[in-house]
Amino acid sequence: MKFRTLVAFVGPSVFMMLLFIAAPLVSVLMQSFQVTQPVMQQIEVETCTPGFLTQTCITETKTVPLIDEETGKTQTTTTWVGLQSYRNLLQMPRVWDAISTGQWGNILQIDFWKALRFTLVFTLLTLPMVIGVGLAIALAVNNAVRSLRGPVIFISLLPFIITPVIGSLAIYWLFVGDGIITSLIERWTGNDIAMFAQAWTIELLMYVYQVWHVAPFAFVIFYAGLQTVNMDTLESAVIDGANRWERLRHVIIPHLMPLIIFIALIHLMDTYRAFEVIVGFRSQAHVISLQWLTYDFLTPDDAGNRAISRASASAMLTMIGIVVLLILPLRRTWRDHKGTT
Amino acid sequence: MALKQLALGGAISLIGSAVFADCAFENDVPVKSLSAGFEAWKAVTDAMSECGNFSAELDQEFRKKQPAAFDANPSLYQIGGVSNGTITPLLNAGTIRPLDDLVEKYGQNLAPNQLIKVDGKTMAVAMMVNTQHLMYRDDILSDLGLDVPTTYDDVLAAAKAIKDAGVVDYPVGATMKSGWNIAQDFNNMFAGYGGQFFNADNTTTVNSEAGVKALEMMKALTEYMDPEYLVSDSTYVQQQFQQGKIAMANLWSSRAAAMDDVAESQVVGKVKMAAAPTAMEGGAPATTMWWDGIVIASNIGDDAADAAFRVVMEGLDSDMVTENNDEAIWLIAGYKPTDLAAGVVATATATPAPPAYPSTTQMGLLHTAVGNELPAFFTGERSAEATLAAVTDAYTTAAKEAGILP
Numbered sequence: 001m002k003f004r005t006l007v008a009f010v011g012p013s014v015f016m017m018l019l020f021i022a023a024p025l026v027s028v029l030m031q032s033f034q035v036t037q038p039v040m041q042q043i044e045v046e047t048c049t050p051g052f053l054t055q056t057c058i059t060e061t062k063t064v065p066l067i068d069e070e071t072g073k074t075q076t077t078t079t080w081v082g083l084q085s086y087r088n089l090l091q092m093p094r095v096w097d098a099i100s101t102g103q104w105g106n107i108l109q110i111d112f113w114k115a116l117r118f119t120l121v122f123t124l125l126t127l128p129m130v131i132g133v134g135l136a137i138a139l140a141v142n143n144a145v146r147s148l149r150g151p152v153i154f155i156s157l158l159p160f161i162i163t164p165v166i167g168s169l170a171i172y173w174l175f176v177g178d179g180i181i182t183s184l185i186e187r188w189t190g191n192d193i194a195m196f197a198q199a200w201t202i203e204l205l206m207y208v209y210q211v212w213h214v215a216p217f218a219f220v221i222f223y224a225g226l227q228t229v230n231m232d233t234l235e236s237a238v239i240d241g242a243n244r245w246e247r248l249r250h251v252i253i254p255h256l257m258p259l260i261i262f263i264a265l266i267h268l269m270d271t272y273r274a275f276e277v278i279v280g281f282r283s284q285a286h287v288i289s290l291q292w293l294t295y296d297f298l299t300p301d302d303a304g305n306r307a308i309s310r311a312s313a314s315a316m317l318t319m320i321g322i323v324v325l326l327i328l329p330l331r332r333t334w335r336d337h338k339g340t341t
Numbered sequence: 342m343a344l345k346q347l348a349l350g351g352a353i354s355l356i357g358s359a360v361f362a363d364c365a366f367e368n369d370v371p372v373k374s375l376s377a378g379f380e381a382w383k384a385v386t387d388a389m390s391e392c393g394n395f396s397a398e399l400d401q402e403f404r405k406k407q408p409a410a411f412d413a414n415p416s417l418y419q420i421g422g423v424s425n426g427t428i429t430p431l432l433n434a435g436t437i438r439p440l441d442d443l444v445e446k447y448g449q450n451l452a453p454n455q456l457i458k459v460d461g462k463t464m465a466v467a468m469m470v471n472t473q474h475l476m477y478r479d480d481i482l483s484d485l486g487l488d489v490p491t492t493y494d495d496v497l498a499a500a501k502a503i504k505d506a507g508v509v510d511y512p513v514g515a516t517m518k519s520g521w522n523i524a525q526d527f528n529n530m531f532a533g534y535g536g537q538f539f540n541a542d543n544t545t546t547v548n549s550e551a552g553v554k555a556l557e558m559m560k561a562l563t564e565y566m567d568p569e570y571l572v573s574d575s576t577y578v579q580q581q582f583q584q585g586k587i588a589m590a591n592l593w594s595s596r597a598a599a600m601d602d603v604a605e606s607q608v609v610g611k612v613k614m615a616a617a618p619t620a621m622e623g624g625a626p627a628t629t630m631w632w633d634g635i636v637i638a639s640n641i642g643d644d645a646a647d648a649a650f651r652v653v654m655e656g657l658d659s660d661m662v663t664e665n666n667d668e669a670i671w672l673i674a675g676y677k678p679t680d681l682a683a684g685v686v687a688t689a690t691a692t693p694a695p696p697a698y699p700s701t702t703q704m705g706l707l708h709t710a711v712g713n714e715l716p717a718f719f720t721g722e723r724s725a726e727a728t729l730a731a732v733t734d735a736y737t738t739a740a741k742e743a744g745i746l747p
Contacts, residue, residue: 037744038433048458049425049697050467050632050672055454056694062701063543063745067435073412074434077744088738109717109731177569178586197568199720285519285571285716296713303705304408304430305743 025319032085032312038065039075085313112314115293116321118203122289123271123325126210130267131260133211134218139248141219142226153223160216168280171209172196199286206277206287214270218263225259226252258336261329268325273318290318364392364655370648372396374635375403375410376422379595381469381633381669388664389420389656403427411436416638419649424633426708428457428465429700431636437464438639443650450658455672457634467634468657469669471595472617472695473516473529474628474684478588479613481508493533493558493618493627496589500565503588513565514581514590517719518574524712525629529591530555532696533620533627543703543745545736547711548729556718556725558620563719571716582612591617591628597681598667614684616691626688629698632672703745710735 040063048057065074091110098106107113137156144152159167174181175195182193195201229252237247253260275291278284284292297311371394376382378399386397400406403422408430410417416436423431431437439462444451448466457465475496477489482499485506490496500512516522531538536551546552563570567581579596581587583606599605600612617626635653637646659675666677670685678686688695698704710732718728740746 035742037742040744045460046458047700048456049630050454050457050470055456056697057458061541063703065433065702065744072435085742088742105722109722111713176572177567178584192568194568196572282518282572285523286720300405300408300430301705301709302404302426302429303700303702304433305702305705305709305739307739307742309742 028312028315031308032316033080033082034078035081035085035309036076036078039077040064041066081309085309086317089310089313089317111288111293112290112317115288115290118287119272119274119290119321122203122206122210122274123268126207126214126271127264127267129207129211130214130218131263133215134263135222135256137215137219138222138226141223156219157216159212160214160220162213164213164276165280167213168209168277171205172281175205196281196283202281202283202286206281206283209277210271210274214267217266221259221263222256225256229255258333261333261336265326265329265333268329269322272322272325290314290321294318363660366392366651368392368394368648368652370394370645372420372645372649372652373418374398374420374422375400375407375418376420376635377401377403377424377633380598381595381665381671382422384661384665384668385422385468385656388658388661389652392652392655395652407431408434408436411638411640414640415642416640419638419641419645420653421636421638422633423465423636424471424631425698425700426631426705428636429702429705432459432464432700433702436639437636438646439463440466440637440650443637443646446647447651447654450654450674452672452674455634457632465634465636466653466657467632467672469595469633469671470685470689471593471631471633471670472628472685472688473525473591473593474617474626474688475615476582476590476592476597476600476612476684477615478509478608478611480611481588484508489613489615490589490618491616492622493530493562493620496618497561497565499589500562504565509588510586511565511567511581512588513562514573514578514587514592515559515562515566515570516573516575516578516590516592517559517563517566517570518577519571519716520712521708522574522712523571523715523719524708526559526591527555527711527715528698528708529617529628530558530620532629533617533624534558535621535624538699538707539703543740545703545707545733547707547736548726548733552729553725555620556715556728560719560725571719583607594670594682594685595668597684601667601681614681616684616687617695625693625695626691628688628695630689630695631698633669702743703740706739706743706745707732707736710739 042061042063044059045062046057046059048055067073068075089112091112094110095107095113098104108117141149141152141156173179176182177194177196182195186193195205233251234247237251242250273291274289275295278287278289278292294311294314297307297314300306373396374386374389375398376386378401382399386399389395390397398418404427407421407423407427411421411431412434421431421437441463444456444463444466451466455467456463457467475490481503482489485502487499487502488495490499496513503509503512515526517526531547531551534551534554536549536555537546539545567573575593575596578587578590578592579599582590582592582600585607594614597614601609603609617628619625620627635657637649637653641649657673659673662671662673662675667679667681670678670682714728714731714735717723717731718725723731737746
């Protein structure tokens with residue numbers, strides 16, 4: 001391809017990526033090293049609020065932001081604080097303290113580490129399950145009677161089509177204190193069941209939800225891959241006396257390997273940004289993810305405060321985490337790529 | 342309810358101009374409002390819309406967009422619905438206007454205690470008070486021969502008796518969803534134990550005896566709650582009441598009318614209201630007082646502000662109150678307190694009286710810190726002292742970032 005044609009094709013995409021991905025990323029990186037705060041002043045204020053039937057007035061000293069006379073906006077100052085926001089987030093002194101006293105569990109009481117622990121376990125534990133379940137469905141559909149394939153494919157794809165927030169809310173409503181499934185199990189067993197009262201049951205439901213939601217994606221890819229398996233190799237394996245399992249192990253899986261890597265890449269990227277399960281399951285008290293932590297910093301409180309700097313730092317650390325996770329599968333793809341050319 | 346009113350409004354407007362008696366004037370300036378979405382706001386905005394050219398946005402997440410929307414020039418809304426918690430960012434940014442001249446022109450019917458004054462200037466017009474107070478199942482308590490609890494020790498004793506009798510699933514309900522709700526529950530209890538939230542230099546004092554006692558009392562109460570209390574918000578507690586699953590809760594008075602809603606409730610007429618219980622001998626009821634009201638944006642023309650305020654006055658008139666008497670504890674003339682208001686009146690007139698929720702930047706930061714750190718105490722990961730130390734740390738970090746602490 002001529003260089004100019006290449007530029008014409010790639011140009012718009014590169015431009016969009018610079019504008020909508022690279023530029024915001026640089027801005028977030030800058031903000032994670034800065035703190036912007038209003039200029040505060042202390043003033044005496046008398047505030048009158050309704051009691052019941054009479055008014056109560058109190059005079060107190062309040063700390064309020066200074067408003068610029070000319071622009072009518074709040075005056076702010078921006079200072080470079082280096083790694084302070086990262087320090088606030090990571091709280092290393094408390095981590096070292098927990099390690100030196102041997103109370104490892106205390107590390108997980110710091111929001112960032114708590115979120116990192118869950119995000120990592122959630123990502124790495126669901127990965128093999130998604131690949132396994134996806135492959136199982138693909139093999140089942142591939143061996144199903146032709147007339148059944150259409151409906152089976154449709155039904156297997158449904159969880160993937162449902163919007164993640166709706167999917168997680170649906171599971172929450174099924175299993176919450178007086179949900180349908182909880183009530184049924186309670187009737188059968190006679191025990192009072194509270195799935196959302198402790199962390200481990202919530203996490204268990206989250207894993208089930210994630211596999212249920214993502215496995216169809218793996219299934220579609222694997223199913224396409226299965227159509228291209230070399231029939232001659234399979235037949236010769238049969239002639240050599242290989243059973244079903246051996247054929248799967250030595251012919252089909254090696255053939256699907258690039259697809260497995262591909263699915264692993266996509267799954268790692270997607271799941272590391274877990275967010276809607278936390279919101280849908282209302283699990284903030286027990287389980288949080290890194291993406292949710294960033295969102296929480298950005299959410300203004302009643303007084304309108306947001307922690308933009310810590311949110312930026314947390315977003316940068318999330319991105320670094322994804323890059324670290326992707327290094328292994330990417331190296332493998334790169335080696336395979338070099339091997340074939 | 343709202344549908345019925347809409348249908349009624351539609352029918353009336355068909356009859357013709359005579360009905361504009363409902364609204365004293367015909368509004369020709371487009372006016373928009375942004376407020377919370379509970380029943381009282383529905384009633385008020387429905388009444389406002391009788392004047393025409395008015396559209397209301399009722400959104401429980403309004404607090405996330407209001408500061409930015411009012412900061413725009415021109416402001417995206419002329420009218421804002423606020424409470425003593427959510428007025429803070431608007432006051433701080435100067436995006437709401439003083440209303441004194443408008444009150445003088447159009448506010449003849451306002452009672453003096455409706456005017457929220459900051460440094461002598463009227464910045465908001467309050468329409469109702471709200472507080473968390475004790476709601477209880479009258480039938481259960483009298484069946485078991487129990488007095489209405491007036492202290493939290495009484496609540497614990499009554500809860501034990503109800504649990505032993507096994508008449509409901511869980512004796513106690515509470516708005517303890519992690520985040521804003523559990524923090525508010527703590528604020529109530531902390532104030533009930535005589536706690537002050539801040540020192541003069543803006544450092545926080547939650548890590549104190551009152552804080553520890555508050556946490557211990559909350560923990561003691563959870564023994565009698567649905568084990569999923571960390572996901573239970575006001576609506577969930579309201580439904581637990583309506584479905585006859587709980588017998589007592591310290592719940593928002595704005596939820597009282599729902600107990601007698603025949604369409605939803607299985608316990609119509611059985612839920613009664615009383616003052617919020619006290620936490621300690623001679624203390625104030627363990628709760629905070631809130632008001633809800635309206636503000637007018639400063640980034641709009643004087644004509645628009647004029648029209649907006651007149652529309653507001655129509656929404657806050659006695660006709661609206663007569664039609665929606667039980668939806669809130671109105672501060673507006675014409676309100677007749679019924680049994681549903683008994684709890685609020687008893688709470689507000691108690692001596693010593695409970696404090697108003699402080700409208701300050703620090704309180705917003707502390708509220709968030711408490712809401713994020715408290716769950717670890719209730720899941721058993723952390724002691725009360727360690728939890729309060731963590732709250733102090735989280736608040737200090739956030740306050741430094743916000744410029745409140747050096």
